[in-house]
Amino acid sequence: MPMLEPQLCATTRGPLQRWLGVSLLAIFAALGGLAASRAQVNESGDLSIELVDPKVLRVCADPRNMPFSNEQGEGFENKLAELFAEKLQKKLDYAYYPGASGFVRNTLGSHRCDVIMGFPQGDDLAQGTNPYYRTAYALITKQGSGLEEVTTLEDEHLKDKHIGIVAGTPPATYMAVDGLMANAKPYPLMIDTRVDSSAEAMIKDLTSGAIDAGVLWGPMAGYYAKKAGAALHVTPLVKETAGPKLVYRVGMGVRPSDQNWKRQLNRLIEENQPAINKILLDFGVPLLDENDQPITLETASKSP
Template identity: 25%
Template sequence: MSRSSSAARQPCRRRWAMPARRSSRRPRRVDPFLSSRSGAEPMHANDIKRLRSPRRAVLLATVLLALAPAGAGPACAALIGSAATPARTSASTTLRVCADPADLPFSSNQPNRPGIYVALARHLASQLGRPLSIVWAPTDQDEEMLHKTLLAGTCDMFIGVPAAAEFLDGKVILSHPILTAGYALVRPAGSGIDDDAALAHHAVAVQFASPPQDMLSRRQDVDAVTVMSPEEGMADLKGGQVQAALLWGPSAGYLNQAAGSGYSITPLQGRHMQWQVAIAFAPAARTLRARVDRALSDDPGFMQQQARQYGFPGSGSGIQQAAVMNEVQTLKVPAITKDTAPSQDLPKSETAQDQPGPAAAGDKGTREAAFTPAGGDPVAGHSMFNGNCAHCHGPDAVTGDGRVNLRLLQVRYGAGMDQMFYHTVTHGRIDKGMPNWSGVISDQQFKSILAWLHSVQAKA
């Protein structure tokens, strides 16, 4: 996908529907999780990665982090052994923990840099008096991995899953929450960009298909630059292309630490921004879970020490176990409503009978009926689309969500495609988070975007 900072603002907002993990890998998504027993927000579907299947239930289901040996990022979930597998609780029995071999800061097969999950696994094995065996399992394909390891009884536990009782439909039991993790604001130390107001009129890198991207898409005063990974966002910060970044916190913190800690990192607060993380066990492993919970409560300082070692956001002042840190700043974004959005018409449904027609009143209606891509520059339109519209419609208009797939406009609306496009971008759809962009993006720019969209339409 070609990246570009939006010259104005993002004319569309990604729909809520899945989560995503933020590490060096490609973004993942996952289904939103129900609220956790501790009251944390459900995960954004792009942050845990299709643990169920809805779209990866997150594209990158973001693997949410938790601490412990197993696991791996935002999208991995865990299930410890299947229900049919008897719990292994003997002190002499090896404690088997699944972990991703290349997912720092969470886990790694590097002896000198094992990651916070593996470090926790070693600590728990020592506390329980059991030898440890790490079962390496790449988490790129989370759902398949879980079936082949945890659900198949290969592991006794998996660290790094959402602390939600409804996780995986209750097929696993969970430890008490062990960590809170999520997205963070990253900026040069001393920059003065310390709250949401300070983001105004700055170029800000934001991860694709993430809750912060949804948040920024509602802002009219921020020059958002879409990035596909924390590494890319940190590189843009270093290169001066952006003045701040909204990234997956654990990865950004780890990268910052490795580069000399030249950036200030503050966890973002708000809906879908932070989650609590737990360890998953098979339903039959209640005794093991109780022992693990006891070991964790007996030594809470271990988690704080590991968080500091791997640069987790907020760990400088101590991470509060099983609780969202209350000292971090909150970035609040005013909600767009019918009363607060400028010149917005109420959205129409996408049904054929509700498509805009020549009945639209006044000069705007005349322009709408006659609007075509004639004279538009598809090359410029392509770049403009990726800079402004990829936030909800996907880079190059490629998305697995058919509801926002603009490559299907011709299939849906036929000869009315141009009119529907123009009506939507100039009227907005408030209920879907998309504002009215007339007066912000010119008709000529709309023509260029539409000209490019015509070049990528799917065949009926």
């Protein structure tokens, strides 16, 4: 997302809107008119009425928002789009727009594309499909730091620690309540992704020792921790219940009028869940089942 990063006050694109970091935020940007879509009611199932081009899978995406998407097609949402294009036997094309305010309005809402690949469940800027993964904000620590077993932000082991946090995201509320903000290092929520990455900056500070731990939206935490090459530990924050949601379901976003298209995407998600899970796990996304237990490669055939 995300898209963007969730911040239901705001992905995560959101379990999200760069409320889930910097990725789902795009989705939560004001829609300012998404839907005066097509007034025609389509009961026939004819997708030519709903889609920009029924022969092309046209995806709305951020041009530089790893691990979600980029113009080089390297993100996991790019890989999911490739999977769906193959299953639909369609050409794949993108409408790129920076994941910030106006993302939905200037892509999906302007009929430049037909689907946002990562969209937090519960957001009303567009119509969501069934979710294809469930994840959470996560605490990132160094192996051997003594913090690997910490599962909540109120844990006494975090007192007096320097913790990185993306300003304005839901975990910041918990950190404030738990008295962790005095020593916290904030990273900006709204950035120009063409030149900056709060997630990369946080991981760099963690590996260098400038901070003792960091809190990021799950997909970003898992991806950048894996990419860092250092021994980093990622713990989804699934036990926090006294404040904003930190666990989210993520699906895809379509126009409210495009109900036949939504049903087709729902079928694709259901039929291809094992392949979807594998793509996400390959990118380090910490997947959770409905009991907040981790989904691994061994259990990846199960639904989110």
